[in-house]
Amino acid sequence: MEKWDLFDENRQPLNKVHYRGEEIAKGHYHVVVGIWTINSQNEILLTLRHPDKDFYPDCWENTGGCVRAGEASLQGAKRELFEETGIDVTEEEFILFKTERTEDTFSDTYIVRVDRSIEELVMQEGETVAAKWVTLEELDQMVDRGEVGLPIAEKFLALRDELKNYLEKTSIY
Template sequence: MEVWDLVDATRKPMNKLHTRGEELSPEEFHVVVEIYTINADGRMLVTRRAANKTFPLLWESTGGSVHAGESSLEGAVRELAEETGIVVVASELRYLGERPKGKSFLDSYLFKSTTPIEINELTLQPGEVCDAKWVFLEELEEMHRSGHIVPPVWERYQVVLEDLKAVGLK
């Protein structure tokens, strides 16, 4: 059972808890994180959504809801470890910004690995992630043209693309 802290439309804590799957009232929101991971060679990590999820078997970046009692940054560290097995400390993540996203606030983070990470070193979370690969920007764009990227995720990529290129996405 996943439990979230609720915030209002201005992101002020409401001091209320919410269980995932229950309907949120119009004034209730929660915080979600996404993590863009760039490997030492300039490729970005994309993960494939499990078949039982919305947008089944499409590719995206790592992310998920922040749990009750966690900060956004703590949630990002946890989500990266849970979904991929990549363990980082908070200081290794760079905050890219916040955007409203439906009933949530989406915080974006960037992790740039200084040492190569091989796909076979990853531990994918069953029920969430069924595959992963490292891609260069050109491959990512082709995946989008072929309809293999989650559409809202592609829109978010466009917002952070210059940040990703600045740290070495090739």
């Protein structure tokens, strides 16, 4: 069973672990990561959730997940990206884009720049079944059509303008 480290509201370790699936006590938090993988064409990598997933099956999403007990946020981001896509990059290649506290999580959003063809990616058994590169505008349309899992769509909409500004600033054209 997956274990997560718990933190207080100031992100100080409580030296306690939490088991996935159990209710998190009020005032306790765990760390989740989201990774927006962007190629040199400023396209965003999305993966399609497995049809047997309990939540949001057959929906598109960016890479992400919970940081396991004993891992730092960046280690969790690196692990999740590799597990879900087969993309292996160094921790130094990740850019911490945003951190926010929600009801029971600290959510760290990372950006990583990677050029890989879809054919090079390795989907995680039981998690991801397909992948594609999309433009920001295509992602907007997918969100409007309800093709992106609701929690991911909400996070995307909350940071969309910042992401657009980032893409414009870092464009190679």
